[in-house]
Amino acid sequence: MITEKTIDNTKEPRISVAPMMDWTTKDYRFFARLFNPNVVLYTEMVTTGAIIYGGANRHLDFNQQEHPIVLQLGGSNPEELATCTKMAEDWGYNEVNLNVGCPSDRVQNNKIGACLMAEPNLVAECIHSMQKVVSIPVTVKHRIGIDDMQSYEEMLHFVDTVATTGCTHFIVHARIAILQGLSPKENREVPPLRYEDVYRLKQERPQLTIEINGGIKTFDKTQQHLQHVDGVMIGREAYHNPYLLAEMGQLWNLEAPNRFDIMQQMLPYIHQRVAEGAPLSIITRHILGLFQNLPGARKWRQALSGGNAKTISDIEHSIQNIQVAMQRTEDYVREHQH
Missing domain, CATH: 3.20.20.70 (Aldolase class I)
Structure with missing residues (x-):
């Protein structure tokens, strides 16, 4: 090898x-x-x-x-x-x-x-x-x-x-x-x-x-x-x-990757590992910090920790929730800047 x-x-x-x-x-x-x-x-x-x-x-x-x-x-x-x-x-x-x-x-x-x-x-x-x-x-x-x-x-x-x-x-x-x-x-x-x-x-x-x-x-x-x-x-x-x-x-001088792009690259790997027989929680425990210090980070951790995510669809749903939380925060900041 x-x-x-x-x-x-x-x-x-x-x-x-x-x-x-x-x-x-x-x-x-x-x-x-x-x-x-x-x-x-x-x-x-x-x-x-x-x-x-x-x-x-x-x-x-x-x-x-x-x-x-x-x-x-x-x-x-x-x-x-x-x-x-x-x-x-x-x-x-x-x-x-x-x-x-x-x-x-x-x-x-x-x-x-x-x-x-x-x-x-x-x-x-x-x-x-x-x-x-x-x-x-x-x-x-x-x-x-x-x-x-x-x-x-x-x-x-x-x-x-x-x-x-x-x-x-x-x-x-x-x-x-x-x-x-x-x-x-x-x-x-x-x-x-x-x-x-x-x-x-x-x-x-x-x-x-x-x-x-x-x-x-x-x-x-x-x-x-x-x-x-x-x-x-x-x-x-x-x-x-x-x-x-x-x-x-x-x-x-590398361009910083987008967190959501990272998860899109991570999902096929998760599919592969689960197909090999790995428990989903063994993998999700490593990605809890992805949105650290950002809006929705706590909900992300809660959704994935302790075996709360039962399927890969649960992870995808959590990603969507994070996107919504971040958009709401951006809208709020934009609204109160004027």
């Missing part, structure tokens, strides 16, 4: 959507791609064990329209990581990323995620093994620190150690992770953001590609970060307000 498509590094800057468990599924990624052809999409984190022992098709299959797409792997066994990285290349992925940032207890117990920041030599061994077997890029996503390892110097040591393998691309979540005492959700909110550490990393290691992640929710903030780093990774805001990805098109 090899594809000729590759990540076009000439399409600078690099804007990506973060890997998010249960959220960045192939259904969401198909939807997200309709907003912007240049944004890089990530899978959910997939463990090496899930791929090797749990069925490769289930975990690796994706829609060809999703390119450019990155597989994020969780693991710490160099041989298993190499095996899965080669499988990813054969499957047609554009890049493989190693997770060194997830703080959950479940992955820590399996020596996966942010806990690996304490073992930079092991991470370097893993990256080296992964790079040896493929020609596609292998990258690392990590935190600025963990627990008592909170200094900039310790993060720099981690990056420098991994970079000895020839790895040049690091996605840096600008928060430390507290591995004991905070939940994954709290680890996304409680530790303060230290963007300046990521800026400094780029300044002191200009030969590396440094992408920043953490708490970035607007196009304006993205532009500000791009004054200091090579790329920006957007997390939950890209899910709750997916039209932000369309706004990012300004970076490449």
